[in-house]
Amino acid sequence: MSIADFSGRIRPDACPGALQVHEAADGPLARVRLPGGAASAAQFRALAGCAEEFGSGVIELTSRANVQVRGLRSPAAFADRLASAGLLPSAAHERVRNIVASPLGGRCGDGVLDVDALVAELDRALCGRPRLAGLPGRFLCAVDDGSGDVAGLGADVTFTGEGSGGGRLLLAGRDTGLGCRPEGAVPLMIAAAEAFLDERPDDAPLAWRIQELENGPARITARLTRHPAAPAPTTAPVTAPVTPPVTAPITASAAPPERPGARRRAGRRTQRDGRVALEVLVPLGRLTPAQLRALADSGPAVRLTPWRTAVSLDLTPTEADDAEQALADAGLITDPASPWAGVTACTGRPGCGKALADVQADARRWVAELNADDRAPATPVHWAGCERRCGLPRGPVIELVATADGYRRSHPS
Template sequence: MSRTTADSCPGVLRLHEAADGPLARVRIPGGRLLPQQIQALAAAAHRLGDGNIELTSRGNVQLRQVRDAAELAGLLGDAGLLPSRSHERVRNIIASPLSGRIGPHPDIRPLVTALDTRLLGSPRLAGLPGRVLFTVDDGRGDVSGLRPDIGIHGLDDDRFALLLAGRDSGVRIPASAAVDTLVAAAHGFLELGTGQWRLQEIDDGVARLTGLLGCSPGTERLEIAEAAGPPIGWLPQDDGLVALGAGVRLGSLPARTAEFLAAIERPILLTPWRSLVITDLEEGPAEQAVRVLAPMGLLFDADSPWLQITACAGQPGCAKAHTDVRADAAAAVEAGRTTATATVEARAVSAEAVVTAGRQHWSGCGRRCGRPAGQITDVTATPDGYQVGFPAD
């Protein structure tokens, strides 16, 4: 399939004209943010945006209602969040957030850094569509299920499985060749593509790309499971320190809360589940962080119903949305209607009549933007009300 229009994913230098104003998307490879970068994002949201930092399903962030694009670029550039004006939209790298801190899996953090460096260093790769997704999974299987265009999945013998178009290609590569293979695959995508935004849109793309790479797929195939949920709560690290996994309601982090996160002075990891992980804490500071941040709305309870809910921008941010879905979803959570026995309705119903349970995505229209992969209940706004579609539908 060939696209008739160019990829229009926003960045910092190319804003999207949303219904509520210009929107910027900042790529955060591997989700890693230093304290000064969190502070810069908080300042940008407060001074130049609507006062919130939106977390995305690719571990990136968005700022809405940007009032001064040049000032935003300067502020983020000074913080190291805009290392290249030509490559800023192609740095979509999701990595296992707990890698190197928790569990017996290999530490893939150096691979993420090396991959980002190589992407930035190739003028040709600036031409990748902004929707192309790389994943680096250390073997625990938390991010491979996010259907990457190009990814690697750690195995037990210092090798990686090469993932292409969301599935195991059958190719096995040594750890020492992992970054070279990812970069070569990105070049191969450009060679094969005729305007497509994703590898799965290219006819016979996986077979043709493995041929370009000169790889011989084996017969073994990993079963790629549905992506895991966010790590939430008290997470003991292997080095004796503590990480804190925190959910963010509907993925919207107030700038004031981000300022408190920056003040902790520890690296923060953004996850593709619109949550974050505060890393490398002593137990005392970790306990204090929970006492301060929980009343500000961060979620440290893995059983919180908020962790089951995602939503698109809705009104007023999107002109195509039929209603303010975030407000409706929040009202449903607060009323306990997202953990009740689900009801099946053939017709559209009012927001107050939506009753459902489990993982669910609220959408302002039939495009269902931001919908997570996997089995999920769709709560979709129509001109006549909400239509609820259960996973078995």
């Protein structure tokens, strides 16, 4: 039996992809899945070229570390170019390759798990099972390195590393009590995704997430524990959402620990191997093709994050100096105290037909008019083009919602 959260839906999930585009007000929009927010430098450059040649030049980062390209003039040619770049490994599965991962990948702080290999293995396993092409486009997997940065995002299926060298499985953010070594993580996560399809009622295909199934985490856990290859429970299953541990922000100077779910900040962090991770803010989550190329050239490994930032990894201190200067010159934010920290906005006009204002332009104008001494607002500020408030961040937020008579300001409770 399913709960009523999706009772008002009248059609199956129409989440856009690279092949199934969304007809936005400013033209077709494609969403390109980048599992773990990862792509090679050549692939990032190919995306930049696609946005210039086939689109309007607007590249958006999503809260799942994917990218959207707006205003496509030839969706078919766009998709062909992506396939040539290796960004569409399975046409049937391209909308279900939803995997977020800890951007630092076990390199710093409490992170103990190298997520890159697990993300690649999970992506191959998803694409290798024809049945899993039937997952909704909203179904989300996560691989947490043990720092807790993505474990708190409420993904449908999460594997999070632990200091003992093992890890545990979360379903819809809840601890299942099931744990295994990292080499068993992908089979366990795939089994959980298949169990979701088993538990989803045949007459309710509009259930898109595990949390939309009544007692979904418990029912799927029961299926997993009956599986012949199921790992033994490591703890008693609980029903409360897991609270991820506090993680330190990536900043060059000392700063208070970052609250789980708080906004990410720009700056540097020293990796365990002595190299540097450099995070940059992307104003309002929008990149130009030139900025994406600058990111591609910034270091040996680049990861997009669920906070609409980007991290360049494995830099020497000298390389970090050069990358910081180049990315700042490209218009990306390297100062952790910049007024851009915590300022977000939905698409607004002209891209969204429901929007009542060009919130992107208004937010940029608002930041530009701040005094030079102004720093990041103490509370995040979100600009919304209508009452739907798309893209609203988690946690306390000051909302500026466009109405027919200007903006309505609301304060966090």
